[in-house]
Amino acid sequence: MLVFLCSCGNSSTKAVIQNYPIHYYVMHANTYQNGCIYTTITESGTNIAHFVDYETLQSVPLCNKPNCTHSNESCLSYQCVSTSALPVIYQDQIYWFETDSQIVEEKDGKSTDYQFDTTCYYANLKTGEKKVFVKIPDVSMKDAVEMVIADDILYVIGCDQAYQTENGAWMEISCCGDQYLYAINLKTAEVKNYGLINDAPTAYYNWTLDYAMFFNVQLTGIYQNKLYFSYRYVDKKSDLTDYFSHVDFDDPNWSLADVDASVPWNRINKCLNLKTGEIEISDLPIAEIIGDGDYVYYDGTFCVMDQDGNVARSPGIVRDSYHNQTFVNGKFWKGSQNVCFDPKTGEDIPLAAQYQGKDITVLDLYKGNYIIQYYGENDDNVEYRFESVPEDKLLAA
Ligand SMILES: [Zn+2]
Numbered sequence: 517m518l519v520f521l522c523s524c525g526n527s528s529t530k531a532v533i534q535n536y537p538i539h540y541y542v543m544h545a546n547t548y549q550n551g552c553i554y555t556t557i558t559e560s561g562t563n564i565a566h567f568v569d570y571e572t573l574q575s576v577p578l579c580n581k582p583n584c585t586h587s588n589e590s591c592l593s594y595q596c597v598s599t600s601a602l603p604v605i606y607q608d609q610i611y612w613f614e615t616d617s618q619i620v621e622e623k624d625g626k627s628t629d630y631q632f633d634t635t636c637y638y639a640n641l642k643t644g645e646k647k648v649f650v651k652i653p654d655v656s657m658k659d660a661v662e663m664v665i666a667d668d669i670l671y672v673i674g675c676d677q678a679y680q681t682e683n684g685a686w687m688e689i690s691c692c693g694d695q696y697l698y699a700i701n702l703k704t705a706e707v708k709n710y711g712l713i714n715d716a717p718t719a720y721y722n723w724t725l726d727y728a729m730f731f732n733v734q735l736t737g738i739y740q741n742k743l744y745f746s747y748r749y750v751d752k753k754s755d756l757t758d759y760f761s762h763v764d765f766d767d768p769n770w771s772l773a774d775v776d777a778s779v780p781w782n783r784i785n786k787c788l789n790l791k792t793g794e795i796e797i798s799d800l801p802i803a804e805i806i807g808d809g810d811y812v813y814y815d816g817t818f819c820v821m822d823q824d825g826n827v828a829r830s831p832g833i834v835r836d837s838y839h840n841q842t843f844v845n846g847k848f849w850k851g852s853q854n855v856c857f858d859p860k861t862g863e864d865i866p867l868a869a870q871y872q873g874k875d876i877t878v879l880d881l882y883k884g885n886y887i888i889q890y891y892g893e894n895d896d897n898v899e900y901r902f903e904s905v906p907e908d909k910l911l912a913a
């Protein structure tokens with residue numbers, strides 16, 4: 517149960533869960549200044565959202581009901597993740613997206629369209645009462661796994677994530693299809709659609725060919741007052757079908773880096789200039805993540821570009837299939853490779869022995885300690901462990 521502590525002598529409206537002023541929210545690091553939201557699966561097999569408080573490392577369901585079983589629509593921790601991938605909290609309101617879809621048929625029975633309707637819901641964490649925040653027609657947002665909030669605006673990609681096969685059947689695949697950048701004002705509920713992002717004429721090969729993948733437009737964060745997002749596409753169908761008809765995904769040597777290297781992708785990096793409101797094509801390499809205002813990209817090795825444009829290159833960290841990389845306290849963390857890169861010294865620093873092999877995610881820095889997350893060992897159910905660790909214990913001497 518989420519307990520709201522009263523900050524004595526201070527009747528200000530300071531939020532219990534404190535947002536960063538500008539922040540990138542992603543499923544593996546849905547972080548706030550004093551805690552983190554994550555989803556677990558209960559014994560009955562349902563998803564529920566938890567909040568872990570960095571101060572106590574206590575983890576509680578996002579629910580205010582005494583004696584709740586957190587197993588049906590009456591529970592906020594259940595409903596905010598029952599059909600949506602990434603709930604986010606802003607000023608102690610939790611926001612999430614639900615999307616309905618239906619096939620639209622003409623009089624002759626032929627289907628002509630596959631219609632999406634998204635509703636952004638919100639609930640006050642104190643009351644748990646669910647309300648409609650705003651309706652967003654024509655796109656799906658329930659599968660969005662990346663969002664940015666800056667200056668009361670939530671940025672998210674909406675997808676027309678269905679296509680019709682030659683025999684007339686409709687296919688719906690998460691985060692595919694035509695994709696649009698949306699800005700939702702969390703104060704006024706004003707919604708702005710900035711238009712189609714993946715606009716290359718052959719971008720649709722990504723989701724209409726067997727075995728195709730990498731169809732999602734990726735949001736990566738805000739650098740130098742620009743919101744970055746990217747997508748990739750191929751010019752010819754065979755560029756994808758040749759690769760996917762030969763690749764062996766079970767090969768232990770296979771990784772995402774292989775797809776990067778073996779498919780002749782065109783990569784388009786775009787940004788929304790937050791000063792002008794215009795979408796621009798960017799000359800920068802596509803960002804992997806943007807954190808603390810630094811821009812991390814991969815061009816064979818990982819590079820960190822600071823806010824002045826200075827680039828530091830990691831000596832040895834390579835791209836892999838794990839997504840839990842983060843940028844915290846000025847360092848790039850790659851728990852899957854038991855290492856971090858410090859751009860100030862140009863060194864890759866191994867984790868201390870006790871954190872090797874745990875595939876840790878470094879979530880945040882809180883009161884001088886790193887907050888890390890990893891899976892418990894020998895757990896039948898997936899169970900996250902959280903620790904608060906000083907740097908001299910987390911890194912090898
Ligand atoms: Zn509950």
